[in-house]
Amino acid sequence: xxxxxxSKEELSQLVSTLIASxxxxxxxxxxxxxxxxxxxxxxDDLRLDxxxxxxxxxxxxxPPVESLMTFEVGGRYQSEYDTEKLxxxxxxxxxxxxxxxxxxxxxxxxxxxxYTTRRKNMTxxxxxxxxxxxxxxxxxxxxxxxxxxxxxxLTDIGDAYVADAPTEKGQALLCNAADATAEDLAKRQAVQExxxxxxxxxxxxxxxxxxxxxxxxxxxxxxxxxxxxxxFSCGSCxxxxxxxxxxxxxxxxxxxxxxxxxxxxxxxxxLENFANVAGDHNFRKKRNDRFRHRLYRKxxxxxxxxxIGTACVGCGRxxxxxxxxxxxxxxxxxxxxxxxxx
Numbered sequence: 001x002x003x004x005x006x007s008k009e010e011l012s013q014l015v016s017t018l019i020a021s022x023x024x025x026x027x028x029x030x031x032x033x034x035x036x037x038x039x040x041x042x043x044d045d046l047r048l049d050x051x052x053x054x055x056x057x058x059x060x061x062x063p064p065v066e067s068l069m070t071f072e073v074g075g076r077y078q079s080e081y082d083t084e085k086l087x088x089x090x091x092x093x094x095x096x097x098x099x100x101x102x103x104x105x106x107x108x109x110x111x112x113x114x115y116t117t118r119r120k121n122m123t124x125x126x127x128x129x130x131x132x133x134x135x136x137x138x139x140x141x142x143x144x145x146x147x148x149x150x151x152x153x154l155t156d157i158g159d160a161y162v163a164d165a166p167t168e169k170g171q172a173l174l175c176n177a178a179d180a181t182a183e184d185l186a187k188r189q190a191v192q193e194x195x196x197x198x199x200x201x202x203x204x205x206x207x208x209x210x211x212x213x214x215x216x217x218x219x220x221x222x223x224x225x226x227x228x229x230x231x232f233s234c235g236s237c238x239x240x241x242x243x244x245x246x247x248x249x250x251x252x253x254x255x256x257x258x259x260x261x262x263x264x265x266x267x268x269x270x271l272e273n274f275a276n277v278a279g280d281h282n283f284r285k286k287r288n289d290r291f292r293h294r295l296y297r298k299x300x301x302x303x304x305x306x307x308i309g310t311a312c313v314g315c316g317r318x319x320x321x322x323x324x325x326x327x328x329x330x331x332x333x334x335x336x337x338x339x340x341x342x
Contacts, residue, residue: 002164002165002166002170002171002174003162003163003164003165003179003180003185004162004163004165004174004177004178004179004180005160005161005162005163005177005178005179005180005181005184006154006160006161006163006174006177006178007159007160007161008159008160008161010177011154011161012043012044012046013043014173015027015040015043015046015089016042016043018087018173019040019041019042019043023085023086023087024039024084024085024086024087025039025040025086025087025089026038026039026040026060026086026087026088026089027040027045027046027047027088027089027090028046028047028048028050028053028089028090029045029046029047030045030047030050031054034054035047035050035051035052035053035054036053036054036055037053037055037057037059037060037088037090040089046089046090047090048089048090048127048130048154048156049130049131049156050090050130050131051131051132051133051134051136052092052133052135052136052315052316052317053095054240054317055239055240055317056095056098056240056241056242056315056317057088057091057095057099057242058095058098058099058102058241058242058243058244058245060086060088060118060122061099061102061103061115061118061119061122062102062106062115062245062247062266064265064266065263065264065265065266066082066114066263066264066265067080067261067262067263068080068114068249068262068263068264069261069262070259070260070261070262071251071259071260071261071262072258072259072260073257073258073259079113079114080114081113081114081117081118082114082117082118082121083117083121084121085121085122085123086121086122086123087122087123087125088122088123088124088125089125089127090125090126090127091124091125091126091127091150092126092127092128092129092315093126093128093129093138093143093144093145093146093195094136094138094141094143094144094146094242094313094314094315095242095313095315096124096126096146096149096150097143097146097149097313098242098243098313098315099124099149099242100146100148100149101243101302101306101308101311101313102243102245103119103149104306104308105245105306106119106245123151123169123170123173124149124150124151124152125150125151125152125153125154125170126146126149126150126152126153126154127153127154127155127156127161128145128153128154128155128156128188128191128192128195129144129195129199130156132195132198132199132201133201133315133316134201134316134320135201135202135316135317135319135320135328136199136200136201136314136315136316137199137200137201137202137203137204137314137316137330138195138199138200138313138314138315139195139196139197139198139199139200139203139314140200140202140203140204140208140314140330141204141208141309141310141312141313141314142208142309142310143313143314144192144195144196144197144198144199144200144314145192145195145196148166150164150166150167150170151165151166151167151169151170151173152164152165152170152173152174155187155188155191155192156191157184157187157188157191158187160184162180162184162185162187162188163177163180199314201316202316202319202328202330202331203330204330204333204334205333205334205337206333206337206342208309208310209309210342211299211300211303211310211333212299212300212303212304213342214299214333214336214337214340214342215295215296215299215300215336216300217340218336218340219292221336221339221340223332223335223336224288224289224291224292225288227288227291227326227332228286228287228288228290228291228292228326229287230324230325230326231270231287231290231291231324231326232323232324233270233271233272233287233290234270234323235268235270235271236318236321236322236323236327237268237270237294237318237321237322237327238266238267238268238269238270238271238294239266239268239321240317240318240320240321241315241317241318242313242315242317243298243302243311243312243313244266244268246266246267246268246269246274247264247265247266247267248264248265248266248267249262249263249264250262250263250264250265269284269290269293269294269297270290270291270294271290272285272290274290275290291326295329295332295333297311298310298311298312298329299311299312299329299333312329
């Protein structure tokens, strides 16, 4: 591990060098009064003081639409892999933890080579939060800070950044930077300790370790029907969530019926046809069943599958995106806590 100190001017120079290399470089930029990841053409466009991006960096490891292979009549096929090198700058800790979770999912059992190939070609530069967003609750989810997954973690200490580089890729980028002093590290610790408590616009009234036990007793609670009565089944909460990884696979055949492409695209458990199977049977047709499934996935199913605390990282995007205002996981969990004794 290498912990360096880099001035803001030096960081700007590093970003400019990355852009000039010709490799793909993407980072957080202002979009009017919002922020979004996008291609960087100038280091001046990079914003590390942002509150939250509209979409999470999930789109870089699992694109909204991705070609998996091409095929021809007669059985010949060719798998397609994305081997482009990418440097992604400005990933917040909660989003980094989300990427770590998805890494774990796609590396289990039958390893997804399309995913892992893309991931190996990425260099991730994360940054601690400077400006809390209006709906963040990462402190309650234990995701306000991160300790792994990134190649570099930048922490703004006022006049410069402390840069933690645990990987060879990160260390190579910071090879000319000076070592951080004890004073620098103390400033970094102060930032991270503050974020561990302050990134909490919606406090959860229990420990995240209690959520599986809570949900075990809540399957028939009336909150699912009450909230789902206002649900549009639009799937916005799924699409903006950094930990959702469900997808649909589709074959598209050319007009001459001689060739085609197999692709996958984002899907979401709130969408009406998500649980459709052969014979047009839908085993989660009711909105309240779909609504409940999303909250169980975040608080029980995936945590038990991966051995983690929670599959909700507290970014707050679902709260912001939900038009009827029913997607807040903390609001629902706290409602259950009022009625169910752990």
